[in-house]
Amino acid sequence: DIVMTQTPLSLSVTPGQPASISCKSSQSLLHSDGKTYLYWYLQKPGQSPQLLIYEVSSRFSGVPDRFSGSGSGTDFTLKISRVEAEDVGVYYCMQGIHLPHTFGQGTKLEIK
Amino acid sequence: QVQLVQSGAEVKKPGASVKVSCKASGYTFTSYGISWVRQAPGQGLEWMGWISAYNGNTNYAQKLQGRVTMTTDTSTSTAYMELRSLRSDDTAVYYCAIVFSWGQGTLVTVSS
Numbered sequence: 001d002i003v004m005t006q007t008p009l010s011l012s013v014t015p016g017q018p019a020s021i022s023c024k025s026s027q028s029l030l031h032s033d034g035k036t037y038l039y040w041y042l043q044k045p046g047q048s049p050q051l052l053i054y055e056v057s058s059r060f061s062g063v064p065d066r067f068s069g070s071g072s073g074t075d076f077t078l079k080i081s082r083v084e085a086e087d088v089g090v091y092y093c094m095q096g097i098h099l100p101h102t103f104g105q106g107t108k109l110e111i112k
Numbered sequence: 113q114v115q116l117v118q119s120g121a122e123v124k125k126p127g128a129s130v131k132v133s134c135k136a137s138g139y140t141f142t143s144y145g146i147s148w149v150r151q152a153p154g155q156g157l158e159w160m161g162w163i164s165a166y167n168g169n170t171n172y173a174q175k176l177q178g179r180v181t182m183t184t185d186t187s188t189s190t191a192y193m194e195l196r197s198l199r200s201d202d203t204a205v206y207y208c209a210i211v212f213s214w215g216q217g218t219l220v221t222v223s224s
Contacts, residue, residue, distance in 0.1 A: 039211070041157075048207060048214040049157065060212055092157055096211070099171045101147065103157040 002027050002095050006104035014112045019080040021107045023093035028073045030097075037096035040069055040078045043106075044089040052091075053078065085111055114138040116208050116215035123221045124198050131194040132218045134208030141189040142166045144211065148182060148193045150204040151217075160206075163191065198222045 003026040013019045029036045040053040051060045053069035056076060066081040080087060088111055093104040119133040134146065148160040161172035163182040170182050181194045191208055198220075205217040 043157075048217055049209075050214070051212045054211065090156075094157075094159075099162065100173050101159045101162070103159065106156045 001100055002029075002098050002102050004093055004095055004102050004104040006091075006093060006107050008107060009105060010108045010110070012110050012112050013080075013083040015085060016082050019083050019087075019109060021078045021091055021093075023071075023076045023078070023104050025074045025076075025095055027098065029076075029095050030073060036072065038069075038071070038076050039094045039096060040067075041092045041094060042087075042089050043092065044086075047089075049092065083109070083111070087111075114210075114213045116210070116213055118206075118208060118215040118218045121219040121221070123223065126199055126222055126224055128198050128222075129194060129196040130198060130220050131192055132206050132208075132220070134191040134193070134215050136189045136191070136210075139210075141184075141186060146182075146184070146191045147209045148180075149207045149209055149214075151207070152201070152204040155204075158204075160193070165191065195220075 005024045007022045011019055029038050036056045038056045041049040042052050043049040052063050052067050057069045068079050070077050090106040090108050092106050115137045117135045122130050124130050142165045145162050145164045147162045150158050161182055163170045165184050172180050179196050183192045200222050203222045205219050207217050208215040
């Protein structure tokens, strides 16, 4: 199984400051179709996970542009340019190329 | 809009079975495979398996092989996940999901 490793596991950020989360996979997530199947989800307290980023860097509909994704192969990053109070929750990366699909451990973001 | 609406919370005794439903709306049901993901209390996300809503093909997490069955009913746009021989460590919130949308979750409690 592909192992997804997120760092850090927790973040405490002052509103208006940037934040960055790393996700490393144990195998390349590049498919033969040219796409890289790496997703970022946010699970807000008491809610289901919601899609933020798909295929490394594409923002899902309605996701604020302060969220951005980058990376390739096995190394990926989610960045929040200016954290807001509504961004609190647990962020997960997930690989969708190899079965079983696997998630990172999650990164808990809190506001200072 | 896309919605995945799951059945309600369940309480089961060890050794029993549970069947969770997930009714989809707002998109063509057969266009996306449905994943099932669970989350034990205070823990991260665990991918359980996937079913093609197009042809019924399935792929299950190895640790659940033999205990889990995923099915779909295209006439009602509903997916089902049945888990048998329940144990206390199966206590979790169970989610159905397509890539860009998740159900609200179903709490399954296994307790004697």
